[in-house]
Amino acid sequence: MSLHTISLFVENHSGALSRIAGLFSSRGYNISSIACGITENPTISHLTIVVSGDANILEQVVKQLNRLIDVIKVKDFHNEPVIDRELMLTNIHTTKGSRQEILTLINTFNGKIASASSSSIIVEMSGTSSTIDNFITLVRPYGIKELIRSGKIAMAEAKN
Amino acid sequence: MKMTGAQIVVDALIQEKVDLIFGYPGGVVIPIFDALYGAKKVKVILTRHEQAAAHAADGYARATGKVGVCLSTSGPGATNLVTGIAAAYLDSIPVVAITGQVSTPILGTDAFQEADMVGISRPITKHNFLVKTIKELPCTIKKAFYIAGTGRPGPVLIDIPMDISKATLAHYEYPKEVIIRSYKPNIVGHPQQIKRAASLIKGAKRPVIFAGGGIIISGAHNELLELAEKTNIPVTTTLMGLGGFPGTHRLFLGMPGMHGTKAANYTLHNSDLIISIGVRFDDRVTGDVNNFAPYAKIIHMDIDPAAISKIIKVDIPVVGDAKNILTQLNKIIEPGDYAAWNRQVSKWKGRALFSYPKSKEEIKPQAVVEAIYKETKGEAVIATEVGQNQMWAAHYYRYTKPRTLLSSGGLGAMGYGMPAAMGAALGLNKPVIDIAGDGSIQMNIQELATISLNNIPVKVVILNNGYLGMVRQWQELFYNKRYSSTCLMEDNTCGECKEPEKCRKKYVPDFIALAKSYNIPAFRAEKPSEMLPVLRKGLKIEGPAIMEFIVSREENVFPMVPAGKSLDQIMEEK
Incomplete structure (x- = not known):
């Protein structure tokens, strides 16, 4: 498989x-x-x-x-260099103590804040599936309230 | 020209040169039937069940090579077509099925007699359409006929909501042609691949030609014969390919597979090169796929790229129309030296491809088929039902011309034969013989009315053994003779049957009396001496006839390769 x-x-x-x-x-x-x-x-x-x-x-x-x-x-696209991206939206639970750490993570992963409240942040992020997987692993301990992914879109790499 | 949707349907049929359709009316197709009423150029045959309409369109298509058309109402009418559409799909038969649908504003609301036909028929059609505006109707019908009849043919369903049938199109014109950007069947075989095939054939020591329904669809029978005779390579054809190569030819090995000949199966199994043409390596042909032709390289010519290496890994694929490829191949082919191989193959062939123990007491079903072959001088068109009757019809009648055997090979749909024979007889305007079992014939027995009222020359031969014979055969061979639900004489007093051979229960229905009630001449033979006279009487009559033969009850179809075994593991008659 x-x-x-x-x-x-x-x-x-x-x-x-x-x-x-x-x-x-x-x-x-x-x-x-x-x-x-x-x-x-x-x-x-x-x-x-x-x-x-x-x-x-x-x-x-x-x-x-x-x-x-x-x-x-x-x-x-099996065995072929491709550009692939996924879009993710996730609602992460925040507290006064955790907020700064989460913002740093979002920043490191080039995520955007789509919406925020006093107890949660909705993050918008696009990237390869594995980058998004990594981000999810890192923020999971803070508490993920909701998470959805668009599924991958892909295109063959630009050629001369 | 200004026309309603229903009138457009009828005009489109005429433009497509359809002179005959099989149908059954109902609420939402009344407008279309109304437009057909009195139409001089399109005749409607009213069947007694929609399944029969679909099989009849299929039989018409197989016999004539033209696209068959069936028409039904929405909901139950449309779902009744499903078996017939699936049968056409699995055997790559061009059929256009037109179904009525509830009006567009109430689509998807579980309206009366609503069924999502585009959804239901998706996996059993080559393509299907839901017509959503009257503007797209003419082009949709054109596309449907084009898709059904070209490339690897298949059924196409057009679902037409009632409001579309009733709507008016101000400027109707039937398109002369359609271009579908994503559908361009490749007809011409690649010359380089054909060259490679030719050189493999020349170098082979033990080649065999393995041809299927593609030969018949493409009309490549003459080219196949030329290839075989030029090279002296033996030929086996699948059930679907019977008639694509003369069954009486010295190079013919019979069909391979589960009920194939010893010659065909041993030849395939021991061959070093299989030249396969228009086949799809069905499991009933290959047996154990991992042990199929273990020593052979495989050339596969087929119009459908998706058929290549689907089941069996192919060494040289050639995508294209069989007739085109064989014409190219025949120009460059040079035979190798196959003398030793051909000697071996004729040893496997022996004196006859098939044989059965003769009897003076009972009518043997095989003997009936042999007699039909002799009486018709091999020139009849034969339809079959499914099961033992189908295999005997394949074994003991020798088909020498394409489109002379009509049989539901892929789907194996019981009840196929009589309606298919009906469609074929009307399409060819000549008699067609349906070789049936007493089980299968009852699945569409209601069509006796259609046959009778339209005086369609269908000759139904019922091989009556009182069993669902093929399943009973499996139960005998693999289920310790536990005849569960296969005896058609079993009644509520039976219990577990210990001595079926001593059973003297009365068969229901009495086919002769039944035929009489439909006003069809019918004859029964119970003893071998009655066999020929009954057959002659039935065949001589103009118009329909039923001939019932009470045959030996527990006759088996041999040879047999049990399911999942490889082709060299053949069971023969004890």
Whole structure:
């Protein structure tokens, strides 16, 4: 089992997403994350799917994705240099004593404060998944009230 | 031109040269049926169940090579199509299924007779559409026919809400063509890959051609024959490929797999090169995948890139249309020296590909199929149901032309045969024989009404053994003869059956009386001496006929490779 980041360009209309998701679920594969949004062309959506599974079977899934009428282009970013980012929002419990330490951490990780109250801070952060994982590990002891992640978006590195 | 949605549907069918559809009306499709009423160029065959409409469209498509069309209402009408759509999907058959849907403002509200057909049919269609505005209707229908009939064919469902059928489009014009940017099937095989295949074939010592339904879909039977004869390489075809290569040819090995011939299975197992064309390495063909053809390199020609290396790792893939690839290959092919191999293969073939113990007391089901073959001089179109009847129809009738065997191979849908035969007979305008078991035939028995009223020349041959025979065979061989729910004569007085061979219970229904109530001529043979006369009577009649043969009850289909075993582990008749 290995983690794969699959990038898909698809027709921007209803039904496309369920077709794509169906190819994974029919094999019993759980999609770890899925991020979907519009591209520079409004008739085309882009999806980034992160899924773990057997490499041979995922190769098959990619072929089957290609076969879907709604799918314009598929790429498995396995073993390829990519730029990937995730967005996270988290609401962290703060006290008078902990607030300064938390602010330092947010600053170190280039996070932003999206909202704050006397007892909590909502942090907005984008970065690679592992950076965000690290941040979460460090702030967890202070108390995480709520945390959501957007799922990864990915793009091949710029080439000459 | 100004037209309603329903009129557009009918006009689009005419533009697509559809002259026959199979359907069943209901609330939300009344506008479409209304537009069809009196339409001169499209005939509607009213089936008695939507499943039969889907199978009939499928049978029509398999027999004629054209796209088959079925039409049903929303909800239960549409869900009844599901088995038929799935059967077409698994065998790559071009079918367009049009379903009515509740009006767009109430979509998703659990309205009366609402079912999410786009959701339900997603995994069993090549593609599907929900039409949300009348503007997109013409183009959607065009796309549906294009997608269904090109590349690797398959069923496409169009879900049309009632308000779309009733709406009016001010300027209707049926599009001449459609371009779908994400759908461009690759027809032309890559010349470099074909060259590599040719050189592998020349260097092989023990090659075999393994051809499937792709040959028939692509119409590549002549090219396949040319390849085999030029190289003298033996040929095995899957169930779906029967008729794609002449069943009477000296190079023909019969079909491989679970109920394949010894010759085909040993040849595949011992081969050093498998030239596979339009096959998908179904588990009923490969047996134990890890032990499939352990010594062979594999060339795989298929139009569907997703079929390549799906089950079996392939050495040389060639993506494209079988006819195109074989035409290219035949131009450059040079045979190697396979003399020793061919001697070995003919030893495996022996005198006959299949044999069964003859009987004077009982009618053997195999004998019935053999007799059909002789009586029709091998020129009939045969549909089958699913189970033992299907395997005997595959073994003892020798198909020499493509599109002459119509059988639900992938899905294995019981109840397929009679409606498929109906669709085929109407499409070909000639008789079609349905080889059926007494179990399967009851799954769509209501279609006797359709056949009778439309005088469709379907000849139903019922091989009656009083069992769901294939499951009973498995129970005999692998479940210690515990015939759980497989005896069709079992009634509420039976209890555990100790001596099924001594059972004299009456069979229900009486197929002859049933046929009579449908006004269809029917004949029964109970003894071997009655077999031929009954068959001749039934075949001679113009229009439909039923021929029932009371066959030996516990006859098994042999040879057999038990599920999960490799192809060299064949069980034969004791």
